[in-house]
Amino acid sequence: xxxxxxxxxxxxxxxxxxxxxxxxxxxxxxxxxxxxxxxxxxxxxxxxxxxxxxxxxxxxxxxxxxxxxxxxxxxxxxxxxxxxxxxxxxxxxxxxxxxxxxxxxxxxxxxxxxxxxxxxxxxxxxxxxxxxxxxxxxxxxxxxxxxxxxxxxxxxxxxxxx
Numbered sequence: 001x002x003x004x005x006x007x008x009x010x011x012x013x014x015x016x017x018x019x020x021x022x023x024x025x026x027x028x029x030x031x032x033x034x035x036x037x038x039x040x041x042x043x044x045x046x047x048x049x050x051x052x053x054x055x056x057x058x059x060x061x062x063x064x065x066x067x068x069x070x071x072x073x074x075x076x077x078x079x080x081x082x083x084x085x086x087x088x089x090x091x092x093x094x095x096x097x098x099x100x101x102x103x104x105x106x107x108x109x110x111x112x113x114x115x116x117x118x119x120x121x122x123x124x125x126x127x128x129x130x131x132x133x134x135x136x137x138x139x140x141x142x143x144x145x146x147x148x149x150x151x152x153x154x155x156x157x158x159x160x161x162x
Contacts, residue, residue: 003063003064003065003153003154003157004062004063004064005063005064005065005066005067005153006059006060006063006065006066006067006083006087006092007022007066007067007069008066008067008068008069008079008080008083008084008087008116009068009069009070009071009074009080009099010070010071010073010074010077010080013071013072013073013074013110014069014071014074014099014104014110016104016105016106016107017069017071017099017102017103017104017110018069018099020102021069021097021099021102021140021145021149024145024146024149052079053082056079056082056083056086057086060083060086060087060090060092063092064092064093064157064160064162065092065093065094065095065153065156065157065160065162066083066084066087066092066093066094066095067095067096067097067149067153068080068083068084068094068095068096068097068116068117069097069099069140070096070097070098070099070100070113070114070115070116071098071099071100071110071113072100072110072111072112072113073113074113074116075113075114075115075116075118075119077116080116081116081119081120084116084117084119084120084131085120088120088131091160091161092160092162093153093155093156093157093158093159093160093162094117094131094135094156094160095135095136095137095138095152095153095156096115096116096117096132096135096136096137096138097137097138097139097140097145097149097152098112098113098115098137098138098139098140099140100112100113101139101140101141101142102140102141115132115137117130117131117132117134117135117137118130118131118132119131122134135156136152136155136156138152
């Protein structure tokens with residue numbers, strides 16, 4: 001089953017890496033892998049002052065999984081944090097994928113950043129447990145994201161009951 005996915009990421013720094021990840025299924029032979037869908041209109045959202053939160057809500061509306069694609073500075077991004085929080089509140093499947101090793105055509109690979117799922121915690125048995133201990137995280141290069149992302153997304157959706 002194809003999944004509609006919301007991609008959360010740091011646009012300015014990582015967009016060329018993101019495009020490679022989001023479009024990775026396009027170059028596969030028909031039937032070899034399911035596509036994953038999203039409505040990421042990041043260029044348009046950047047232009048709408050004050051409209052980003054509404055745009056995020058609209059984009060998440062019909063999705064089952066949020067994929068946090070993170071690089072060197074994603075952890076610090078306010079809107080990425082908001083998207084993770086909203087995904088949790090909306091009971092969506094969540095995964096994080098480290099993309100620092102994906103080669104940017106202009107800048108090559110990047111330094112590794114902190115996992116944005118470490119920012120949020122929930123109380124469990126009286127202690128704070130980071131989202132990174134609850135939701136799965138992967139490395140696009142090391143964990144062969146090209147061949148495995150569809151399975152990661154499906155597992156996250158299933159874990160969230162979607």
